[in-house]
Structure formats: C-alpha cells, structure tokens
Amino acid sequence: MKHPRLSVLAATSVVALLSGCGAMHGHHHGGHHGGMGKGAATAPAQISLSQPMLSSGYQKVAAPDTAKVYFINLKNGDTVSSPVRVQFGLSGMGVAPAGIEKAGTGHHHLLVDVANIDANAPLPADNHHRHFGAGQTETTLELPPGPHTLQLLLADQNHIPHHPVVLSERITITVK
Ligand SMILES: [Cu+2]
Numbered sequence: 001m002k003h004p005r006l007s008v009l010a011a012t013s014v015v016a017l018l019s020g021c022g023a024m025h026g027h028h029h030g031g032h033h034g035g036m037g038k039g040a041a042t043a044p045a046q047i048s049l050s051q052p053m054l055s056s057g058y059q060k061v062a063a064p065d066t067a068k069v070y071f072i073n074l075k076n077g078d079t080v081s082s083p084v085r086v087q088f089g090l091s092g093m094g095v096a097p098a099g100i101e102k103a104g105t106g107h108h109h110l111l112v113d114v115a116n117i118d119a120n121a122p123l124p125a126d127n128h129h130r131h132f133g134a135g136q137t138e139t140t141l142e143l144p145p146g147p148h149t150l151q152l153l154l155a156d157q158n159h160i161p162h163h164p165v166v167l168s169e170r171i172t173i174t175v176k
Contacts, residue, residue, distance in 0.1 A: 042076055042149055042172040047117040052163045054120055061106065063162035067092035069108070069152040076171040082145075084175065086110060087138040088152055093166065098133030099157050106154040106162060108132040110139065113149050117167075122159040131159060143175045 053059050072087035074080070088108045096105035109123055110130045123129050132139065152168035155161045 042170045045111070045115050045117050045149075045151060045170055047165065047167070048119045050119040050161065050163050050165050054160070058158075058160065060160060060163035061103070061156040063106075063154070063164055063166045064092050064104070065164070067154070067162070067166045069154050069166050069168040071150065071152065071168060071171060074150065074171060074173055076169070077173075078171075079174045079176060082143045082175050083140045084143055084173070085138065085140050086150065088132070088136075090137075090154065090166075093154065095135045095137060096157070097135045098131065098159065101157050106156050106166065107135055108137065109153045109155055109159075110141075111149075111151040111153055111170075112141070112143070114151065115149075117153065117161075119161045119165050123153070123155055123161070125159075133159075145175050147172050147174045 050060070068089075068091050070089040070091075072089045074084075074086060088110070090108070094102075094105040095107060096102050098107050109132065111117070112128050112130065114128050123131070125131050130139070149170055149172050151170040153161060154166035161167075
C-alpha cells in the first residue's frame with residue numbers, strides 16, 4: 001500500500017477527530033523540532049545557554065537532569081475560554097516559596113507570549129513573566145481572544161533559573 005505524503009501530526013489530528021478523544025494527551029515533552037503543518041508543535045522560545053554561575057558570581061541552584069515542569073490540564077493546540085485555568089506540574093523537584101533556600105526546590109513562573117528567555121538573570125516580573133512566589137501550583141489567567149503561547153519555567157528563591165534550566169514545552173492555546 002502506498003502512503004500519501006501525510007505528516008504524522010496531521011494523521012494524528014484526523015484520528016483524534018474521528019475518535020473524539022484527546023489521543024495525544026500525556027505524550028508531550030520538550031524539544032520537539034521541525035514540526036510542520038496543522039497541529040504542529042509551537043516553535044520553542046529562544047533561550048540563552050545556561051551557565052552554572054552568573055557574571056555576578058552567583059552560583060545557580062542545581063537541578064537534577066530528571067526534573068520536569070509541564071502543563072497538567074492544557075496541551076498544544078487547545079482552544080479555551082478566558083479566564084483560563086492553568087495547572088502546573090513538577091516532577092523530580094519540589095516547590096518552595098520565593099525567598100526560601102532549600103536544595104532541589106524552586107517556584108513556578110508562567111511565561112505568556114514570551115519568545116526570548118535569559119537563563120542567566122533573574123526573571124522579569126510583568127504580565128508576560130508571572131511569578132508564583134507563594135508556591136502556587138495553579139492559576140487563572142485573563143487572556144484576550146486569539147492565540148497565546150504558554151511556557152513554565154522553574155526558578156530559585158531569587159527568581160533565577162536553575163542549572164540546567166527546568167523549562168516546559170512551549171504550547172499555543174487559542175482563547176475563544
Ligand atoms: Cu519568581
């Protein structure tokens with residue numbers, strides 16, 4: 001049998017439509033490359049190479065290679081209504097409030113429509129870089145209609161990303 005030039009993602013979308021279920025859930029990991037066509041993975045943000053020490057001499061908090069942040073209730077391509085509930089998942093590390101120095105921990109940051117990340121500086125705090133310094137593991141976001149990218153980044157007690165960075169997949173959601 002001849003296979004038409006149909007991308008895997010397009011084929012999966014067809015299956016999801018036919019079966020009426022989220023066939024792709026739970027299998028997203030960071031580092032997708034070269035996705036094309038309908039339902040393609042969101043282009044990754046540009047991120048500077050993580051240095052173990054900042055130019056100020058600040059030693060970054062180490063993260064185990066197994067550490068992972070991820071979206072629990074959203075996936076790339078989802079269409080949602082505002083306000084959008086976003087649940088943050090973390091494995092291989094623990095959550096601690098900002099200001100608390102404890103090995104193997106950090107607090108969540110939600111990056112909204114961010115295309116460039118400096119891995120070697122404290123994260124800015126604005127509408128695009130939201131800090132959850134009380135140790136929150138979910139939020140509700142008011143977003144205007146249209147597509148938005150979301151990405152989670154863990155950072156230490158001083159809002160500085162770990163080494164290596166603990167960064168989720170970057171997803172695009174569309175607000176109705
Ligand atoms: Cu922070």
